[in-house]
Amino acid sequence: MKKLIAVSGSNGTDENLTEFALRSAEEVGHWIAKKGGVLICGGRAGIMEAAAKGAKKAGGSTIGILPGSKEEANRFIDIAIPTHLSYYRNYVLISSSDAVIGIAGRWGTLNELSLALDLGKPTIVLKGSGGWADILSKKELLKGLKRKPLIAQSAKEAVELAFDLR
Amino acid sequence: MKKLIAVSGSNGTDENLTEFALRSAEEVGHWIAKKGGVLICGGRAGIMEAAAKGAKKAGGSTIGILPGSKEEANRFIDIAIPTHLSYYRNYVLISSSDAVIGIAGRWGTLNELSLALDLGKPTIVLKGSGGWADILSKKELLKGLKRKPLIAQSAKEAVELAFDLR
Amino acid sequence: MKKLIAVSGSNGTDENLTEFALRSAEEVGHWIAKKGGVLICGGRAGIMEAAAKGAKKAGGSTIGILPGSKEEANRFIDIAIPTHLSYYRNYVLISSSDAVIGIAGRWGTLNELSLALDLGKPTIVLKGSGGWADILSKKELLKGLKRKPLIAQSAKEAVELAFDLR
Amino acid sequence: MKKLIAVSGSNGTDENLTEFALRSAEEVGHWIAKKGGVLICGGRAGIMEAAAKGAKKAGGSTIGILPGSKEEANRFIDIAIPTHLSYYRNYVLISSSDAVIGIAGRWGTLNELSLALDLGKPTIVLKGSGGWADILSKKELLKGLKRKPLIAQSAKEAVELAFDLR
Numbered sequence: 001m002k003k004l005i006a007v008s009g010s011n012g013t014d015e016n017l018t019e020f021a022l023r024s025a026e027e028v029g030h031w032i033a034k035k036g037g038v039l040i041c042g043g044r045a046g047i048m049e050a051a052a053k054g055a056k057k058a059g060g061s062t063i064g065i066l067p068g069s070k071e072e073a074n075r076f077i078d079i080a081i082p083t084h085l086s087y088y089r090n091y092v093l094i095s096s097s098d099a100v101i102g103i104a105g106r107w108g109t110l111n112e113l114s115l116a117l118d119l120g121k122p123t124i125v126l127k128g129s130g131g132w133a134d135i136l137s138k139k140e141l142l143k144g145l146k147r148k149p150l151i152a153q154s155a156k157e158a159v160e161l162a163f164d165l166r
Numbered sequence: 167m168k169k170l171i172a173v174s175g176s177n178g179t180d181e182n183l184t185e186f187a188l189r190s191a192e193e194v195g196h197w198i199a200k201k202g203g204v205l206i207c208g209g210r211a212g213i214m215e216a217a218a219k220g221a222k223k224a225g226g227s228t229i230g231i232l233p234g235s236k237e238e239a240n241r242f243i244d245i246a247i248p249t250h251l252s253y254y255r256n257y258v259l260i261s262s263s264d265a266v267i268g269i270a271g272r273w274g275t276l277n278e279l280s281l282a283l284d285l286g287k288p289t290i291v292l293k294g295s296g297g298w299a300d301i302l303s304k305k306e307l308l309k310g311l312k313r314k315p316l317i318a319q320s321a322k323e324a325v326e327l328a329f330d331l332r
Numbered sequence: 333m334k335k336l337i338a339v340s341g342s343n344g345t346d347e348n349l350t351e352f353a354l355r356s357a358e359e360v361g362h363w364i365a366k367k368g369g370v371l372i373c374g375g376r377a378g379i380m381e382a383a384a385k386g387a388k389k390a391g392g393s394t395i396g397i398l399p400g401s402k403e404e405a406n407r408f409i410d411i412a413i414p415t416h417l418s419y420y421r422n423y424v425l426i427s428s429s430d431a432v433i434g435i436a437g438r439w440g441t442l443n444e445l446s447l448a449l450d451l452g453k454p455t456i457v458l459k460g461s462g463g464w465a466d467i468l469s470k471k472e473l474l475k476g477l478k479r480k481p482l483i484a485q486s487a488k489e490a491v492e493l494a495f496d497l498r
Numbered sequence: 499m500k501k502l503i504a505v506s507g508s509n510g511t512d513e514n515l516t517e518f519a520l521r522s523a524e525e526v527g528h529w530i531a532k533k534g535g536v537l538i539c540g541g542r543a544g545i546m547e548a549a550a551k552g553a554k555k556a557g558g559s560t561i562g563i564l565p566g567s568k569e570e571a572n573r574f575i576d577i578a579i580p581t582h583l584s585y586y587r588n589y590v591l592i593s594s595s596d597a598v599i600g601i602a603g604r605w606g607t608l609n610e611l612s613l614a615l616d617l618g619k620p621t622i623v624l625k626g627s628g629g630w631a632d633i634l635s636k637k638e639l640l641k642g643l644k645r646k647p648l649i650a651q652s653a654k655e656a657v658e659l660a661f662d663l664r
């Protein structure tokens with residue numbers, strides 16, 4: 001069975017989303033496909049769409065775990081799973097993945113990354129991408145916690161860390 | 167986006183499961199693939215495995231919405247979604263499908279078919295396959311209910327009904 | 333901890349709902365309270381409201397596991413749990429109960445009763461109340477199935493069966 | 499209907515849990531009860547148990563939204579809702595509450611607090627209690643985010659903030 005690598009990040013309404021974050025998401029999608037993985041994400045706009053675009057362009061497959069109906073999927077999603085679970089779909093996404101990569105992100109992304117860490121999944125955050133991924137890359141902040149995310153300096157390194165683990 | 171057709175039916179522990187039901191499930195999988203659909207199912211043994219086998223042999227794709235972890239998937243599943251949702255995964259399966267075909271089945275299958283009917287999804291039961299699919303094909307039994315399953319006499323007809331609808 | 337007894341049945345939009353079914357639901361609520369149990373239900377109208385009314389009048393407590401927000405609760409609900417889970421809330425309701433009593437009911441009720449039986453929970457159906465509770469009280473229909481509902485002839489007997497078990 | 503105030507925080511296995519955090523949780527439970535609210539929590543040990551103890555001692559009611567079965571509830575829980583939903587139960591807890599108070603906490607607590615903030619629920623963190631509640635009380639950390647938790651300096655202030663809102 002192929003590895004499912006989740007990308008978690010801001011949707012299209014995040015005003016702080018940078019070009020760097022979007023470009024990195026596309027690169028992450030590219031490398032997931034090149035390494036033979038399947039991209040799994042929340043299926044919507046922003047970081048999710050950029051990652052799905054990168055995976056498709058590289059010949060890979062994409063899965064979108066949607067909060068509502070199929071119509072919500074961005075155009076780079078191959079398999080849409082319309083859970084009709086609203087926010088609970090974050091759990092289906094994280095439960096289904098072999099590793100999770102966080103890029104930028106607000107409270108919804110933090111909800112997914114915190115679950116991944118609570119479940120003990122390999123969790124990688126992209127330094128410099130802004131939002132919660134960036135906050136979680138501050139080592140001194142998390143010094144009291146046993147489980148910590150891995151910190152990647154580039155899109156390629158994030159995917160390498162995702163595949164090295166488990 | 168491709169149509170997702172769910173097959174719902176007994177897992178491997180149902181002592182009343184017949185050769186006819188298993189053969190029909192394989193044929194249903196075959197026709198879903200031939201018509202360009204994706205088979206979605208609970209990902210486990212019995213009817214689910216037979217349907218996935220039929221779809222794979224015909225060159226199609228298969229998704230398994232698993233109650234627990236990836237290891238539970240049968241060998242004909244391409245994309246395993248390990249929800250870790252236990253019985254609640256029935257809902258993810260039904261929510262995700264464009265139409266649902268019931269073959270044989272006990273209480274778990276009835277749980278899925280009743281949800282499909284409650285949600286107003288096109289729901290087809292295979293007459294003669296035993297279990298709840300067979301009970302639900304007794305027209306006189308359901309005469310007080312507004313929403314009813316469609317009754318198919320063969321695997322091929324079941325898939326045709328699934329694609330005609332919506 | 334107090335026993336949680338679920339009542340599952342048609343909501344207020346079921347045209348086939350009879351006076352007998354509603355009166356029985358109220359009596360079931362009454363007896364659950366008198367025997368020291370807590371009534372747990374879907375929190376809405378019809379059978380759920382009648383049962384909650386009966387429990388409150390007899391001095392008992394009521395919990396409503398709602399599909400959406402708190403505003404959906406009928407006026408006899410003490411503790412509203414607004415799951416925002418839509419149809420998935422059926423599972424929270426059944427998972428939470430020590431025994432389940434079915435009265436009348438359409439596909440949504442069948443969805444709850446089938447889950448209760450699949451989970452091996454003590455499940456009682458009220459004969460003569462119409463809908464799926466009545467269909468499931470036909471013994472010859474279920475003769476191939478290992479797990480079966482218990483059949484009650486009256487509201488009081490339904491509650492007695494619910495408390496005898498486990 | 500009574501207000502449901504959630505308390506989210508470390509369970510008993512958190513080695514960093516301080517006496518101050520536990521005492522504060524008990525006080526929070528006390529004030530929730532005194533103000534006529536119902537304490538809702540995850541039902542287990544640690545912060546959850548301390549809060550439930552405080553509420554019971556002050557004559558209040560307590561609800562525990564459990565990840566598994568009823569046996570997991572601490573002894574101060576009146577109404578146990580055994581969701582059998584594992585980690586997904588975090589969502590049922592947050593969905594059900596009118597306001598959420600965070601005390602100490604690791605990734606699981608952060609999972610609940612981030613959801614509360616994503617849903618726009620009034621969310622209060624207790625400064626000085628350690629763990630994620632403390633990290634989230636650093637204003638400079640969250641300056642790029644629109645939705646922010648309210649910061650309480652004491653247990654009593656936390657409950658006052660929870661009741662002022664909405």
